[in-house]
Amino acid sequence: MTDTVSPGGETGSVELIDVVKMFGDFTAVDSINLQVQPGEFISLLGPSGCGKTTTLRMLAGFEEPTAGEMRISGQPIAGTPPHKRDVNTVFQAYALFPHMTVAENVAYGLRQRGTGKAEMGQKVAEALDMVKMRPLAERKPKQLSGGQQQRVALARALVNRPSLLLLDEPLGALDRKLREEMQIELKLLQSQLGITFIFVTHDQEEALSMSDRIAVMLDGRIEQLGDPYTIYEHPSSAFVAGFIGQQNFFNGKAAGGGRAVSAEGCTLISSRDTTGLSDGSEALAAVRPEAITVTDTDPGGQQNVIRGELAGISHLGDVIQFVVSAGEGREILSRVPRTSAPRLDTGQTVWCSWNADHTYLFTAEQAELVMADPASDKAEVLAGN
Ligand SMILES: Nc1ncnc2c1ncn2[C@@H]1O[C@H](COP(=O)(O)OP(=O)(O)OP(=O)(O)O)[C@@H](O)[C@H]1O
Ligand SMILES: [Mg+2]
CATH class of the missing domain: 3.40.50.300 (P-loop containing nucleotide triphosphate hydrolases)
Structure with a gap:
């Protein structure tokens, strides 16, 4: 250190x-x-x-x-x-x-x-x-x-x-x-x-x-x-990323010259510096809920878009939290300031999207640390992965 x-x-x-x-x-x-x-x-x-x-x-x-x-x-x-x-x-x-x-x-x-x-x-x-x-x-x-x-x-x-x-x-x-x-x-x-x-x-x-x-x-x-x-x-490890703030974690395999993770039928692309990721190796992608926008139309042609069904809306004071079900138990959390949140209904088809700056990629060793830590308050965020 x-x-x-x-x-x-x-x-x-x-x-x-x-x-x-x-x-x-x-x-x-x-x-x-x-x-x-x-x-x-x-x-x-x-x-x-x-x-x-x-x-x-x-x-x-x-x-x-x-x-x-x-x-x-x-x-x-x-x-x-x-x-x-x-x-x-x-x-x-x-x-x-x-x-x-x-x-x-x-x-x-x-x-x-x-x-x-x-x-x-x-x-x-x-x-x-x-x-x-x-x-x-x-x-x-x-x-x-x-x-x-x-x-x-x-x-x-x-x-x-x-x-x-x-x-x-x-x-x-x-x-x-x-x-x-x-x-x-x-x-x-x-x-x-x-x-x-x-x-x-x-x-x-x-x-x-x-x-x-x-x-x-x-x-x-x-x-x-x-x-x-x-x-x-700039969390230096998946543990820090998961412990500070909330994260959507995606387990998968590194791709795109170590700049992406293929997981559960989607590819998560990052524009951040990544280290130690070789294509095909086990890897973990993380995206914070506040980085994710939810819309009722397909933003079209972008990177980092996942389609799903809006499963829940929670009012957290100045922030609205959307839970999007993207199939096979995968849930994506999005948090949007109340003043800029779209009006949506549960059950409707929605698209989650985010900028590649907000995709963090980690190696599997770092991922294991997050998964294996039963004391972490953030363990529930990993549910469904
Ligand atoms: N006197 C002791 N004898 C044996 N083990 C101890 C002793 N004091 C602490 N430990 C162990 O050392 C580790 C660190 O304990 P510590 O109390 O520093 O944790 P902590 O980070 O303050 O946790 P918490 O958030 O629960 O207060 C724990 O595994 C604890 O069981
Ligand atoms: Mg203590």
């Missing part, structure tokens, strides 16, 4: 160099390399069990790596106990002390360090202001909603202004609407404070919307590291 960020010892930088974590003979983290810039918001994204929490726990000091080196702000951290590292962690379960008030919870770490009363009062007030919880400072955790409790947990982690904050699915316990609000607030807070965030999630939309860069992980490795645009538009 190459990285454009130069190694640096600036406050808030993080470096993982060939970091390995074994539990017995099981490799949970498999030689990870990652350089995080000061003030960067980086997400670790991947299916359950891929090693996200283990990576955070090593940075926090709750686990020691089996091999490799880790540095925070340029300093090697091996052997440094958790409370001596310039880092705090926020977990999914907020773990507030139930018998203490909000203010006492936030003050806890400062009190442990023997911070003076006046300074402590001021720091706690500042931290509670950051998360808009000062009016509720005297409440106990059980008198708060889930979102409010998570804000307190955040204030507690920020009160001593660490250079690095590790967040392990911090919004996982919140309902969708609150979660989306907190995503915006958290991102805003992070950019205001300039603290480096390493944020673990298995929610790809959350990672896409909040991160400067995303490390997509699988089986203890980083599959791809890049900014959200690159990860979405």
